[in-house]
Amino acid sequence: MKKTIRDIDVSGKRVFVRVDYNVPMNAELKIVDDTRITATLPTIKYLIEHNARVILCSHLGRPNGQVDPKLSLRPVLARLSKLLDRPVSFAEDILDKSTIEMVDKMHDGDVLMLENIRFYKEEDENDEKFAKYLAGLADIFVLEAFATAHRKHASTYGVAKLLPSAVGFLVEQELLIFDKVLNSPDHPFVAILGGAKVADKLPVIENLLDKVDTILIGGGMAYTFIKAIGGNVGISIVDNTKIELASEILDKAKEKGVKIILPIDNVGAKEFCEDAEAKLFNSGFFADDYQGMDIGPKTIKTFKKVIKKAKTIVWNGPLGVYEYEKFKKGTNKIAKYVAKSKAISVIGGGDSVAAIQSLGVAKKVTHLSTGGGASLMLLQGKKLPCVEVIDDV
Ligand code: AMP
DSSP: OOOBGGOOOOOTOEEEEEOOOOOOOOOOOOOOOHHHHTHHHHHHHHHHHHTEEEEEEEOOOTTTTTTGGGGGGGHHHHHHHHHHHHHEEESOOSSSSHHHHHHTTTTTTEEEEOOOOGGGGHHHHHHHHHHHHHHHOSSSEEEEOOOGGOOOOOOIIHHHHSSSSEEOOHHHHHOOOOOOHHOOOOOOOEEEEEOHHHHHHHHHHHHTTTTTTTEEEOTHHHHHHHHTEEEEBBBBBOOOGGGHHHHHHHHHHHHHHHEEEOOOOEHHHHHHHSSOOOEEETTTBBBOEEEEEEOOOOHHHHHHHHHHHHSSEEEEOOOOOSGGGGGGHHHHHHHHHHHHSSEEEEEEEEHHHHHHHHTOGGGGGGGOOOOOHHHHHHHHTTTOHHTTTTOOO
């Protein structure tokens, strides 16, 4: 088990907290959704109450090592200060000596935010000298950025290696829930997988074969499997380099007694666009000039029955091209069934999380992961490098 902030004495210490404030903003640079900020408040408040000097560090967008005023963290600073109901100071140029002076002047319980760490190219490069400089600003490192825990950057992996370290409450919660579902799940355990990137999802299936009872497959990835069993998928998205592996996975699942359920019917279209004419096809029987855009009604019904009986559900990836109104039915229906279920439900991946949120049923789900890439890595059975480097209890 990794150390959490409860396991260390933070009083009077300078605590470097790597958060993920990569919030969506509109053209007027107004924050559209502040979930990523509110999610870190328990950790920040705990540190303030325990007399730490809190130094917050985050990235925003992809400025590629250049200062970009549109990607300044100033709007986040204002929102955080409001949410905390206290002033938060701002270090505009992290490498300037004014930042060191600001840190030196901090009192116990003060909060300071650093400007966008990705304004420095050394961040993504995990530059050792840069990490050393950042570590020099603090006594303790706290990882609270689950969404970036799968990447070795200077302000995540680099600093954690140099300072006594712990995870914050948000990262702790993510690790506990993934540990529960992956290592001691209640059965029946059902995984729902969709999305388009077959190469990302096949390792998830391989890892889950020893843990789950049923895997429901939808979305673009389903067509690689349907082709693997000899079906005609028309012009549906297929990863031809993965057909053999898909076929091997189906065989392995049979050996292990895991049910993999592929779509039975699909909503197809000739063009990949919002107003394309939709036509229903049985799986494996597409017209040559049509592609699969969503799961069909028979599939939805079958998936519903399985979801209803589940005690543990993990869901990653939309079941169709849910960005288009006409092809979002499958994803939305499944989101509703998952929300309705009494199972422990864990949803990872930006698209499936967005689907749940757009339906206003997020509170009914046990856990919405804050990290798409990081949660996928855990589902693949891999370790998160930035978590691995944190001290153990
Ligand atoms: P992923 O990042 O692998 O989870 O993929 C998410 C993307 O998969 C979304 O943008 C969906 O529009 C896309 N997607 C889902 N179903 C299909 C499909 N049948 N054909 C093409 N793309 C799809």
